[in-house]
Amino acid sequence: MEEIKSASSSLLASYFKDTPKSLKLIDSYMVYVLLTGLIQFVYVVIAGTFPNNAFLAGFISTISAFVLAANLRMQTNPKNASQFPTTSPERAFADFLACNLVVHFAVANFLG
């Protein structure tokens, strides 16, 4: 138990110390998206899926936003730079925006 505590505390400490601010920015965005998705899911458990398309659109939009943010984080992480030699962070951000727009179009289509 102690070991887990110390391991997690050292993990947190190194996260706060070593992670670039841009990645923390993405991380907090991902936390936000995760919370939104969880609340929607709780609502569906309580209220049922009656406007089924609305629930699916909302939940899918959070999932895809989370996935896209994760991709952005992977591509902009300096430690992964060797794996994405042709993808600059700006390029990754542009991809992120374009993909988000496509997802939002699909979601708007699905909201009905």
Next chain:
Amino acid sequence: MAKFRSLLVLTLLASISTVLAESWKVSDINLAVISRDGGKKDERKLEYPHAGEDLIADSTDSLKFTFKVENKERPHQAMVLFKSQDEFKDEIMVAASVKSSGKGRFELNFAKADPKFKYGTRKYSMAFLVGGSKVDEPFKYTLGNIEIHAPSSNSAVRPSGVEYAAKPEIHHQFRPDQKLINTVVSGFFTVLVLAPFTVLFLLWSQLGIKFEPLKALTQKPLELVSALVFFGSLAGIEYVFYSYWTHVTLFPVLQYLGVLSLVAVVSGRSVLSAVQARRIQRTSGSAKKEL
């Protein structure tokens, strides 16, 4: 014009052919009541279109019906329709067989025939019907009436009520709307779903991000303009999505999207390449980036 004329000729020909259409010619129509031992009790020789006098038959008698179709065409259906002359108006169809010579007949034994004949003493009207596919006009001949006496023993009682009555009308029903949850609950969750925004801004404010590029932008108005255009086009695209959800149809939406995405691509290229240039200029060793 020529087309119209040929159409006219065709319709004329069609109307002439209906005028000249064959009608059924039936002769030698005979009705006879035969008693159980084979003796002829009564007989009617009928001439279209005159109806014969009423016949009377016992429940054990049989009715013999003969006729001859004079047409070359053989009828597909030849039958006698018995209709009870009481309040029930029961209908009984009895089919006659027609040979290739044109002679047709049936012999109806009331004891073995349709049980409707045994519902007490009743009077029936008889109508002779002949029809076929090649002759347009069917043949209908009211033969007259026949009274059939109830069986002396075990006379059946007609079940009350009508056999062929209109069923109650079916009203189309749409599926009722599913019940929505209380607006208080859904409103509460609407607020709750928006609540993570505060978490997001709280976390972002904790990061202590400095907006260095903003200062740099104010010194270069061209970049500022392109950045504003870029974010404006993104916001415009999202607004188009919103209006697509609420009221606008697909095809105008696609037009707006085409224009706005072109603007977004062009301005985004210039903005992001400016950002990249600043990053490369600023970072030679450190891996720090801004977005």
